[in-house]
Amino acid sequence: MNVIEEAHQRLKELAGNLWWTWHEEVATLFCALAGEERFAACGRKPLRLLAELPPSALTAALASPEFRQQLEDVYQRFAAQRDQSRTIAREEGGIGPTTPVAYCCMEYALDDSLPIYSGGLGVLAGDHLKSASDLGLPLVGVGLLYHKGYFVQRIDRQGCQGEIYPTLNLNLAPLTRLPGMTVRITLPGSGLTILAAVWKVSVGGVELYLLDPDLEGNPPRLRRLCDRLYGGDRRTRLLQEVLLGMGGVSLLEDHLSLRPSVWHLNEGHSAFLLLERLQRAIRRGLTLSEAKTEVLSTSVFTTHTPIAAGNETFVLTLLRHYFKGMATELGLDWEAFADLGRDPSGSPNEFSMTVLALHLCRASNGVSRLHGKVARTMWQGVYGVEDPELVPIGHITNGVHVPTWLGDDFKGLLRNRLGLSLEQGAEAEPTTWNKAGNLEASTLWNTHLAQKQRLFELLGELQDQGALVPGNDKATATTVRERLDPTALTLGFARRFATYKRHCLLLLDRKRLRKLLCNPNRKVVLLFAGKAHPADEGGKAVLQQLLTVAREKEFLGRILFLQNYDMAIAKILIGGVDVWVNTPIRPLEASGTSGMKAACNAVPNLSVLDGWWDEAYANGLGWGFSNEGTKEGKRLDRLDNATLFGLLEQQILPAFFERDRDGLPMAWIELMRRNLAELPPRFSTSRMVAEYRDLLYRPCPTAPHYVPPTKGRRRGTRLSPARG
Structure with a gap:
């Protein structure tokens, strides 16, 4: 195998391993291979690019010593991380390459x-x-x-x-x-x-x-x-x-x-x-x-x-x-x-x-x-x-893979301004994030605005594709586009449509909703996304109810639904909104991880105290509420609706729209700082997987009937003895 053939083989290996989904140097490599425009036209998917790239262009790139060196540098990092689990010595009676x-x-x-x-x-x-x-x-x-x-x-x-x-x-x-x-x-x-x-x-x-x-x-x-x-x-x-x-x-x-x-x-x-x-x-x-x-x-x-x-x-x-x-x-x-x-x-x-x-x-x-x-x-x-x-x-509380869900602008901020690395599980170390609490206000705010601008560009693209509702027909498209304003306070709500998740909770009080969304001096937009299970007629009815309200003339462009929610949309939506909203009936949300992804992007949560937010919430990190003891049904919905509007009107809107002489919302930026400094290490899958490894995986072969209780462990992990 000559040098060109070996380089081609390594390029295919990088394209075929999903390591590239959380290592941006691979995307940089494929941009160098074909150019940003062509790579973007392939959806930034390396395998698709290799399939569509003319052989002459591929040969020319591989003939370049500079490109081959760039490829070699990326490949060596990839190979070292890929092989670490394959070369680890087997633990006594436990986990190893042939006993995984x-x-x-x-x-x-x-x-x-x-x-x-x-x-x-x-x-x-x-x-x-x-x-x-x-x-x-x-x-x-x-x-x-x-x-x-x-x-x-x-x-x-x-x-x-x-x-x-x-x-x-x-x-x-x-x-x-x-x-x-x-x-x-x-x-x-x-x-x-x-x-x-x-x-x-x-x-x-x-x-x-x-x-x-x-x-x-x-x-x-x-x-x-x-x-x-x-x-x-x-x-x-x-x-x-x-x-x-x-x-x-x-x-x-x-x-x-x-x-x-x-x-x-x-x-x-x-x-x-x-x-x-x-x-x-x-x-x-x-x-x-x-x-x-x-x-x-x-x-x-x-x-x-x-x-x-x-x-x-x-x-x-x-x-x-x-x-x-x-x-x-x-x-x-x-x-x-x-x-x-x-x-x-x-x-x-x-x-x-x-x-x-x-x-x-x-x-x-x-x-x-x-x-x-x-x-x-x-x-x-x-x-x-x-x-x-x-x-x-x-x-063991769920987490998120921070390198996957951290927006590109925040990745650059952490790397370039703070010198932070998220490699090999470093995301779970609190010291990795402590510096974020001292980020300059304008730097943090501008990073958020860059991701928010990317979100609004996505909304425009979805409208052009007929995938933004309303706005996917000529009658409403003009009004919606005129009202797409990235300076608006943008609330995001995306998850599976099911009755207990209460997507329509904010819509119950139409008078307060109108006052919230139709104020030209304090613009607010609600973004929804999610699918209902094909067999869930209740979830489908909730979705239809939401879209009926969104199509009303006064709410056009102020309540928007992003069709066909998937990972690609989620990364931009979650990292680009100003507030992430979650309103399940407590305690029916086992954990929820979308709010964790938001926090990794310095986006505060507004949520019922359920799932992960019940243990994460603290004053200064976001907003939590729960009308404990109220029975399910319309009374609970009315109480939660009133609480939700109260928080929005009395705390959230003032914090977002009140600016200093430089136009910065300083109270809001402090919320962002605390989210970024405190929550990612606590709710990362590196922390989560390490706890599974240490508390569940490793004890199995050596202690068949007992996992020591760990009540009071940091981050709240609790395991109990099992019975046969």
Whole structure:
């Protein structure tokens, strides 16, 4: 291989590894390769650029010694970080390159070029993988390849959501099919066999493996099994989760020759892996009791939802068709098998994946301090205790991968003005951020304004594309464009449309809303984004209600909806608004991470004291509220609406619009300083993954039945002993 060929190979390797999504030097490299204009025309996606770049242009660039040196410098940094988890010495009886953490999840959000995610769970999983790479933690991910992803959202003239399912172009997606590898999943006595191809996604030093049943050896219904994320009927969902859980075990152990030291179930969707591991242990000659001990000692579980409907269940009649043979092989009659997933507080005819995970994982956790408390009450029936504080479910609060979600202007500020590095988990160190508290006011404000200007440019682009509502038709476009004003106080609200998230809370008092939005001296704009699940008619109705108000003449251009919310839009929206708003019914938000992303960009939160904000909120960081003790329903909504308007009118608008002689909102800038200095290290996935590593992953092989309680740990982490 000559010099040019080697350089070309390294360029392809950099383009194919998602390390580039959080290392801007790779984007700089590809800009040098083809020019900023051409790279932007390719959506700033390296793989697409390489596919579309004329061979002559590529050859010319690679012939340049200067470009090859730039490539070499970037590649050496990449290779060093990629390989750190592969060369780490195996810990005694624990994690190492051939005994990694196996991380299993239904969805992953790594980049919008790989749309196999729907929302928060996937974003959390993607950030988990990136921080594992940063920390050099030997970890492999397991998921499914959805050929049509979640869906592309389209809003019609009546404000109704429609769903479009384009097929993923695998040639431009950042994944590679592993040749000659076919995973076979068979459920004894059911007649079911699923074959799956394997695709690999490289995320720095972490590999994510995606199972794909679109193979000729499968009947048509199974080939289409993973067309859509969270689509299809209950049988489809069951078989997807069989593929994820049981197929994941076969993939790692039989085909990749890995022996995971610990299996991390990120939500209950993958819990069938526990049954597969039980079955394998019994086939090796262990008794059922011994098999349970082995599985229990090397499995941990994270629950993500305090809403009953969000916890996966299957009717036992459906489950029996596929699992009766396995029950027999495990030495259990059907009722005993069903009890592994029966919730004593739920229907006796349903099998809960959450309950199965609680029974067979040695440690379980919620994703915020408040959620841990809620989960202990929610699942106390599984443990048969009267005091929920005796329930062995702790918490590790979620975080965000700061290098992914920090806006470009703030990255430059931290690097160039403060000399800060976010490499290899440094984002979790408070000392990394302390200097931000002393940033010059004008510098901090101008950095924010640069990101805000980028947001308003995006709004204009979306309007041109017909993706800004209202404003996607000629009748309203002119009015909306005239009212797009980056000097306005801009409130952002973006998340899945569901009734408990209360997107329309501010709309309840139309008189105060009109006064808030229609004041020419203190302009305010509300930006909304998010999708409703295709089967969630309540969520769709909320979206339609919002858009009906947004189309009223007086609110045109003052309430805007950004269609088809994805990672690309999220990065610009979250980092460009002035305030991030969240209004769930407490305590139904398990954690929420969008507000953490806002704080990383010095954007203060205005939120119900739920999820992460319940433990993050302090005076001077933003605004929190909760009408504790009020029952759900219209009374709670009215009280929260009044509180919300009170905070906006009495505190937020004055702080934002009151300026000093230089035109700077000094009180507001102090809020920004504190957000940037205090919150990113506390709510980063580097901190989160380090806590999983130290408190859940490492103890598993050496302490099968006990994780020491850590009440009072810094950042509020709390874990409890597990029961077998």
